[in-house]
Amino acid sequence: MKSPKPHIKVALAYFLIAALLGVLLRSFPSIDIPFNYRYIVHTHSHIALLGWVYLALTTLIYKLFVQSSMTDWKYRRIFWATQLSLIGMLLTFPFTGYALFSIVFSTLFLFVSYWFFWFFKTHAKREFRKTNAYACIVAALWYLVISSLGPWALGGIMGTLGAESVWYRLAIYFYLHFLYNGWMIMALVGLFFYVLELRHIRMSLTNFRKFFWGINFGIVLSFFLSTLFAEPSVLLYLMGGAGAIFQLFAFILLARFLFPYRDRLRTMCSKWQWIFLGIVAVLLVIKMGLQLLTAFPYFSDLAATFLNFTVGYLHLTFLGVVTIALFFLLDYFGMMHISKIAFALYFMGFVVTEALIFYKGIAGWRGFPVFEAYYNALAVGSLLIPLSLIVVLFGPNNRDG
Template identity: 40%
Template sequence: MKLKKSFLLIKYALLYMVISSLGPWALGAIMTTLGSESVWYKLAIYFYLHFQYNAWFVLAAIGLMVFLLEQSKVKIENRAFSKFIVLFNIGIVGTFFLSCLWASSHWSLYLLSNLGSLTLWIGLYYLWNSIKSEFSTFYLTLSNQSRFILQFLVLVFLLKLLVQTLSGIPYIAEIATSNLDVVIGYLHWFFLGFISLFLLFLASYLQWIKLSNFNLGLYLLAFILTEFLIFYRAATVVLQWAFLPNLNLYLAVASLLFSVSIIGISLQSIFAPQSKTQRF
């Protein structure tokens, strides 16, 4: 088990989870000595958030996906995978400096953060190279629904990484740090569009839940509508678009669709007949 590549990814994910906790631990000392208005107070919070959603969550998701591939006997090329591990870890550390650009516009922060973004992209290239020779074998074993979710997840993650990379441009960095809705929309995109959906994919693949196309469609509709409304609200400030009357009400109603879809998935999973075949 310890020799598996998925175990290595999960180990790094857990390591970053521990590292991220340094941020909250530092808050007490910072508040006592420098106060909550200090730059270091916000940097400690951003340190925690970065290593949570850009390291711990991402590597855990990739690790679980690699585990599924390993269980399906997909051969993972060692050299390319090793390069992915090194580059992705460098990228994780480097892109932390994107979270520091609000505090300082020094050229060195832009250099480190953009180099970090570049190494993330190169690392993903090597990850794909390590699995692409036999990935189609695994892909063809999936149901049409699982294939669609996997494609959607890849699209969401690549767009997330693209937005993260673009935030290394001074103009976009200024927009991101001055508009709270941009940050909320980015986090919403990642957590509800990638992490939560990946967990639904995983649970459905392992046959822990029943995921109908209707409930999946309802979840995706809620995600797309809320994402659109959040970024539209941001655009009313950044691009001076007209503010929609009752926009916040529409956002609340669209958010309710998440609850409806999750309730539907739960009820279907509870009352639907259990499958006789369980994966793993």
């Protein structure tokens, strides 16, 4: 893999497919569509999380920490095994939902992700193994493995307790929590530390240990916020709240560390990339604030009752924090140019759809009606995201490679 751009284009192509499926899902209330809604939801989520984010992150991790002429052929085998599992999911989930072949391809993906973890641990370059960035990437990959316990548990739960069991929902939330807050966020933090260390900005060992253990305690304990819909004991509320506070503490430590370097940080990237970082920082603060709120019973009940709040939070994390951070990294390392037009379309689509999703949640909460053209507006707003990805994929600066 001399240039990572072809692999990033594949990841963006999956994102485009997932975004088009998102438009399709939001068109269901307005148009008679001859597909099973739930099956399309499964396809949309799997291709977005595993096609776009997983592939983009693993390509970045391989390129920055591992790549050499001796490892390229080994990585290509992992890449093509990943494609087999993703294409298999894409061709089965829309027509069968969770059934034999879709489960086979989903299971194959889990094994390939374990293969990638082993490959990274075996072949990461020695000069990175004592860096803060490497420690965060290893932790992220451990969370990727831990998250897979959710899907493994689903089969047993469905066979014994059934899909209506509270344990079924807990297994899904376990998977999503450690995938989003563990694997994705920690991988992005590790890649950001890589950028800093490339510019000789390195957190001291003492401060890094505080940050590292703070964020990891936060990730583990904040899982209990995902259990609050079941109205558990007060102890789990306290543990979930402690997790949110630990994460907040960790990011405050990171912000305090970065503050003296703010002028240097501005000069290490373009003005456009600096805007990406600023948006990610603001969205991360909002995400952590919403997470902390759900430690309080009133707000956890609200999120469990009006699922638009949960959907809005997940999209805030995925489309906001994670994807815009990836745009920054891809643009920064020259793997994909994100033009102003493309990002303007993307950000408009993100803001419009988030506003509409949260609006519907607030409408249900406060008891006022949703306006008549709501679903049409949501579908049109959603359409801006695939349009932006088409501009990225076929932009003049991205046609080579």
